[in-house]
Amino acid sequence: MIKNIYTLLLIALWAVATPVSASTPDLLKGANAIVNQEEKVFTVHSLSKGTTHVKRVVTIYNEHGNDHAKLYVHHDKLNKVDFIKGTSFDRNGKKIKNLKNSEIRNVSASSADNEVLDNRIMIAELTHQVYPYKVEFEYQTTSSNMLFYPTWIPLSNSKTSVAKATFQVIMPKGMTLRYRESNLKEKVHQWSTATHDLYSWEVSNLTPVESEPYAPHMLELLPMVRTAPSDFEVQGYKGNMDTWEAYGKWINQLNEGRDVLPEATKAKLQAMVAGIDDPVEKIKKVYQYLQSNTRYVSIQLGLGGWQPFEASFVDSKGYGDCKALTNYTKAMLQAVGIPSIYALVNGGSNERGVLTDFPSSQFNHVILSVPMKQDTLWLECTSQFESAGFSGSFTGDRHALLITPTGGKLVKTQEYTAKDNLQSRLATVKLDESGNAVAQVQTRYTGIAHEDHRDVIHNLSPEEQRKWLYRTISIPAFDLKSYAFDLKKGRMPEVNEKLELSLRQLATVSGKRMFLTPNLMNRWTTVPQNTGNRKYEVVRSSAYINVDTIVYEMPAGFALEFKPNDLSFSTAFGSFESKVTIDGRQVTYIRTLQMDKGRYKPEVYAAMVAFMNEVYKADQQQVVFVKSIQ
Structure with a gap:
């Protein structure tokens, strides 16, 4: 049954021989390229597996639109690329070339010396020098990381128009799709078969979104559908994402038993703070020890993208990513009698804020929350020179998800006022x-x-x-x-x-x-x-x-x-x-x-x-x- 549904959704979307100039004046105005047709289909097979299929046709009108002739498909241990196809056509609809598998580059996504990643990118390119020309790409990926469902942004470039784009999600009966729509004229169309629930969105005749000075983040302005699971599984770890509390419980599963320090290290830390009564001074001592004895390395290997290495690993090796270093610092503070809380946050000075009404994996960083009598002290555990308790522009004044023993809890990090800056x-x-x-x-x-x-x-x-x-x-x-x-x-x-x-x-x-x-x-x-x-x-x-x-x-x-x-x-x-x-x-x-x-x-x-x-x-x-x- 699923094969029949899939076939219906992938019925021919375009006529290859159609000249590329067939576009309305409104779509052409101010556009470097026009997405003639795009269809994205996400099929959930189980709690732990899903497939994404994308077909896309774009007409490129000048050199500023050439990015659309390049396809980037990310993959890693949990996300496999099933196939990539591509064809380009000249202004009269005549085929220029078919993409060969040998022309698809497979490169590392790592861009820094301190990254250990299994993330890679497949790059396909069909750039042509005579305008306008058309490119068609089709690809499919299969994921065993069902923590993430797709986000659909049909109009993602400020100088691109969209003639038509569709997004479909196919869910097995008994599994719940959660979604959040933004800036759409037409809401979801939903129907069912005996075995599946189907959800479909469509947009057409979208013209470029022109930003304005001091405008909201572009992600607030674009048409968009975010999707997320209720129940999911990643490498044997099952979880639920209906609430922030439930999501935090899943993170607790990943972290369980990973905050154990060697007894010798505990004794060293306790001797280091002996005679110090002020909790803040104890925290500073431990934080200085962290900065002097560890360094940050981004390690994203399989489930390691979300699960920290054990505290004993960091203690012996002297390095770790944000999760590992935060978990290590939490363990060290616990050794000297200071309780703290592992916290997920969206780090970056220009990152969009967390959608508090849509529990989902919206975070890219981990920091440590240390509750004090009067307020909360936040620790950035990846920096070797940051001040203890300073969040700054990277993690300050935004929502963080505390991973408490009873689950996730959204709170705000420290705000910095005009008088502070x-x-x-x-x-x-x-x-x-x-x-x-x-x-x-x-x-x-x-x-x-x-x-x-x-x-x-x-x-x-x-x-x-x-x-x-x-x-x-x-x-x-x-x-x-x-x-x-x-x-x-x-x-x-x-x-x-x-x-x-x-x-x-x-x-x-x-x-x-x-x-x-x-x-x-x-x-x-x-x-x-x-x-x-x-x-x-x-x-x-x-x-x-x-x-x-x-x-x-x-x-x-x-x-x-x-x-x-x-x-x-x-x-x-x-x-x-x-x-x-x-x-x-x-x-x-x-x-x-x-x-x-x-x-x-x-x-x-x-x-x-x-x-x-x-x-x-x-x-x-x-x-x-x-x-x-x-």
Whole structure:
């Protein structure tokens, strides 16, 4: 019966001889390529096995659409590629070539020296140099990792149109499909046979999705269907995903018995914290031991993508992936009497947030949660230099799934506010009559604002650090005489930076006048355009405060002719203040900018751009001095 259903779903989707130019004007507008037809069929055979079959026809109109002539199919120990087929046609529908098996490359998915993966990629390419041309790909994969069901995103490229695309899921009777639809005009079509339940989605005539400044994550805007199982099995481990609690219970199965440390290591840890009563100090000691004695290696082998190596393995080998190192740290803290919780999180500064209403495997990283009396301390166990308790932009302010003894529990990691992410600068600048200057600059960066400097300190040589400063210091013409960084670790870490600069033509001299823009290093040079009718919500994902205090010593013989008015304005997006004071030859400029994060209705975008324009204009204001006649 399943074979008959499958055959019906794969009835001919296109006519090979159809010229590639047969597309509507709406689909052609702004598109580098058009998906003429795509069909994706996911067939679940059992709790532990499923098959995905994809047929795709794309017309490519210029070189920017050539990515569609390349097919990438991932595979590993638990996901096998059954076959790949491909054919290309010229603009008249005449066949150019058939893809040969010998032309399909099979390469490692590893891109770093510290990765041990069985992930590989099959790459098929049918690129042609005369446009337009058409490519047809067909492939099938079989998976024994039923933790993951497919996500269907028919319109995945901002410069691609879709004439028609369909997605079908075939489930055996008695098994439940869970799904979540987004941005679809037509909902699921569902029907049944005596042996199977079938689900089908279809979209047509989709034009490119054009993003807007400060738009939501693209995955929020695209038509999409996410699917997930209720019951599943991976390499003998059965689980349920109907709730976060149930999913956490499955993770507990994988972790069970893997947190046992050698007795000698326990004794060493206990001796290390002997005499320390403060739990935080104990945690720091253990964390420092972790950083000094282990290193991160990404190990993704079969079930190892989700199951940590034993703590004893990490203890003897000195390396592990995020799961293994987190499990190891949990075991070490337990040895010194500190309970902690293994936690799944979606790591990355630009990752989409977890869909809390759709329990499923949405995580790519593991960290450790250490509950304290007043709050929670989070540990990033893969870093050899991170501060204990600092989540930062990689895992901060997002949902994590605590894997408690009773199952999964969603919580939020630490949020970093504008006050936490501070850049505070004090500079003294001495000008000469030609407008050149020397400057001493001290800047303090805290919270997320310190991360760039932290990475530079740990990853770059002194010469590379100097080059980085030349690239990042926002002064038109300068020489860096000296620099120094001081990193202070803590739950709110900071970097203190000292610079000695020689500045060329900092002020403009014209005749007897000298024009000085007092904002030395923190001017806004661009603002987003007001796009008129806004379609999407406005999302500001970062919050920070910048405070600049710049003290200028003017050359003798110059008197003030003009100074800008003090400014102060506040909006829902942030606030701005600037002030210039004159005391003899000393000019003091103080600028404070606070930008807040938030999500706003589309119609407020114009107001945000207006606010940013006011900041931009304020940053360009000048103080004018005139030389006294002797």
